[in-house]
Ligand SMILES: NC(=O)c1ccc[n+]([C@@H]2O[C@H](COP(=O)([O-])OP(=O)(O)OC[C@H]3O[C@@H](n4cnc5c(N)ncnc54)[C@H](O)[C@@H]3O)[C@@H](O)[C@H]2O)c1
């Protein structure tokens with residue numbers, strides 16, 4: 241295959257396994273039907289930073305992330321992939337898009353994106369990686385950077401991360417590294433990546449020493465969160481993403497948590513209005529936090545609510561797929577509220593309300609019942625103490641004074657935490 245030859249995304253049932261061969265996706269014809277979901281025209285922001293456009297049943301939100309020269313828009317709504325070409329083309333001066341995706345996403349949605357990009361006159365190069373966290377590795381990074389270079393990527397080209405957080409993190413890092421930095425766009429396809437990982441510019445791979453330890457901050461030029469693609473996402477992954485939505489209410493928005501209490505069922509059923517409202521609210525909060533603290537010197541750490549506990553639970557189980565990240569985060573948030581209550585920082589009623597909601601949404605919050613139990617409290621404590629958010633010799637936790645009132649607790653009481661973990665695990 242010649243280096244300059246354009247590659248297109250496969251149609252259903254024609255999944256290219258390029259990354260496994262160490263090469264790029266195979267070239268295929270493209271006669272895929274357009275998605276049946278109709279898109280609402282995006283409009284200029286109506287007011288402030290967050291605008292929305294309403295037409296029949298479909299709502300499109302636009303949230304601006306204001307970071308000076310690195311500012312960008314996040315568009316949220318059903319049917320955005322059909323409009324991806326016209327939305328992305330202004331960021332691709334050489335009219336070439338290097339699309340990185342995984343096999344599952346390529347299978348379900350590859351042809352739709354390919355058609356949309358081609359309709360806008362873009363030449364499409366596609367790189368299909370194996371799905372799964374293992375792809376976010378030095379080996380995955382090397383094979384991706386190699387094919388991008390082999391295909392002659394230049395700094396006028398645009399890289400498109402089309403997938404969940406694994407593809408977004410890996411692709412963002414590769415884009416930040418090749419040729420000392422090429423622009424990239426995020427098209428997140430999991431609920432978790434739409435509400436969290438695609439916004440804020442954090443990119444990374446995992447190493448044997450831990451998750452996300454090699455990475456950089458490389459902001460995308462645009463984020464297109466098409467809520468329509470979530471219809472093919474397994475229910476378990478939808479629930480996992482929902483944990484990161486609730487997290488935003490628990491951190492700083494009590495009214496939004498109340499909205500979640502009332503309408504979680506609609507979000508989990510992918511009701512279009514509830515879903516786009518939930519995604520947009522979570523993104524809005526994340527955008528404001530990233531604007532205030534892009535490099536995580538302070539406030540951005542709040543986004544780790546539940547995560548120090550969650551990482552310990554995940555690491556204890558060897559990052560097994562029996563407990564996926566969002567499930568661990570839900571249990572971790574329950575633990576953070578319980579520990580806050582045990583420390584006299586927030587009321588027991590608030591902690592109970594958090595757990596009741598998470599249970600109703602289908603999460604296990606009693607860690608004795610979680611996949612991977614029984615957990616060794618000393619092992620959990622030692623993993624938490626070595627978490628990358630910990631400063632030398634001191635334990636940093638995100639705790640809460642109530643729902644919507646999370647704060648960063650530096651030099652947390654390790655002895656009290658040890659005793660708490662012992663109680664929770666027995
Ligand atoms: N950069 C950040 O700020 C940040 C924040 C949170 C999480 N993360 C990272 O995100 C990663 C997890 O992301 P994730 O939960 O999206 O997992 P993922 O990317 O592994 O996707 C989960 C699964 O869903 C499949 N999939 C994706 N979209 C689909 C669709 N529309 N239909 C059907 N299947 C689909 C994938 O192929 C995969 O099998 C972790 O590596 C985590 O460290 C990064």
Ligand SMILES: [Zn+2]
Pocket residue numbers: 436484547565569
């Ligand atoms: Zn998370």
